[in-house]
Amino acid sequence: DAKTTQPPSMDCAEGRAANLPCNHSTISGNEYVYWYRQIHSQGPQYIIHGLKNNETNEMASLIITEDRKSSTLILPHATLRDTAVYYCTYVAVETSGSRLTFGEGTQLTVNP
Amino acid sequence: EAQVTQNPRYLITVTGKKLTVTCSQNMNHEYMSWYRQDPGLGLRQIYYSMNVEVTDKGDVPEGYKVSRKEKRNFPLILESPSPNQTSLYFCASSLSLAGFNEQFFGPGTRLTVL
Numbered sequence: 001d002a003k004t005t006q007p008p009s010m011d012c013a014e015g016r017a018a019n020l021p022c023n024h025s026t027i028s029g030n031e032y033v034y035w036y037r038q039i040h041s042q043g044p045q046y047i048i049h050g051l052k053n054n055e056t057n058e059m060a061s062l063i064i065t066e067d068r069k070s071s072t073l074i075l076p077h078a079t080l081r082d083t084a085v086y087y088c089t090y091v092a093v094e095t096s097g098s099r100l101t102f103g104e105g106t107q108l109t110v111n112p
Numbered sequence: 113e114a115q116v117t118q119n120p121r122y123l124i125t126v127t128g129k130k131l132t133v134t135c136s137q138n139m140n141h142e143y144m145s146w147y148r149q150d151p152g153l154g155l156r157q158i159y160y161s162m163n164v165e166v167t168d169k170g171d172v173p174e175g176y177k178v179s180r181k182e183k184r185n186f187p188l189i190l191e192s193p194s195p196n197q198t199s200l201y202f203c204a205s206s207l208s209l210a211g212f213n214e215q216f217f218g219p220g221t222r223l224t225v226l
Contacts, residue, residue: 043217099157
C-alpha cells in the first residue's frame with residue numbers, strides 16, 4: 001500500500017497560491033504520484049499526476065523532488081471552491097488503473 | 113456527459129436484509145472498482161473488475177459480492193449486511209489497467225446498517 005504523509009489541515013487566502021506537501025519516501029521508480037481531491041463527501045476527483053518531471057495542467061502544478069521522496073501540489077490562485085480534502089498517493093505504472101489507496105489527506109480551507 | 117452513477121445515494125437498512133448498490137459508467141471503461149471510505153481508515157478497495165466476467169478481490173472483500181455481466185455495470189451486493197458495513201461507498205472506473213489512468217468516481221452511496 002502507498003504510504004504517504006500529509007499535514008492534516010492547511011488554510012489559504014482566496015486568490016493566493018496553496019502549496020500542499022506530501023512525503024512518499026517509499027515510492028519506487030516505476031510508480032506515479034497522483035493527487036486527487038474530495039469536496040465534502042463527493043466522489044474523489046483526479047487533479048494531476050507525475051512520474052519524474054514537474055507537471056502542470058489547467059487545475060494545478062505538481063513539483064516532484066529529484067529523489068522523488070516528496071512532492072508539492074500547487075493551486076496557483078485558490079478559490080473558495082478549492083476547499084476540499086486533498087489526497088496524495090502513488091501507484092505502479094503497470095497497474096495505475098487499479099486500486100488507489102488514500103490516507104486521511106489534507107483538509108484545505110480557502111478563506112475569503 | 114461522461115460519468116459514473118450510483119444508486120441509491122443514501123440507504124438505511126437492517127442487519128441481514130440483502131441489498132444491491134448499482135453502478136454504471138458511460139465511458140466504455142474496462143476497469144471498475146468498488147471502494148469504501150471510513151474515518152481513520154481512508155479509502156479501501158473492496159472488489160475490482162478488469163473486464164466483463166472478470167472480477168477479483170480487493171483489500172476488504174469479506175461480506176460483499178460483485179458481478180460484471182455487462183461492461184457498463186458493476187453492482188455491489190451485500191447478501192447479509194452487518195453494522196460494520198456502515199460506510200460511504202464509491203464506485204470508480206478507468207479506461208484500462210496500465211499506463212496513466214485517471215479513475216472516475218461516482219457520487220457515493222452512504223449506507224447505514226442498523
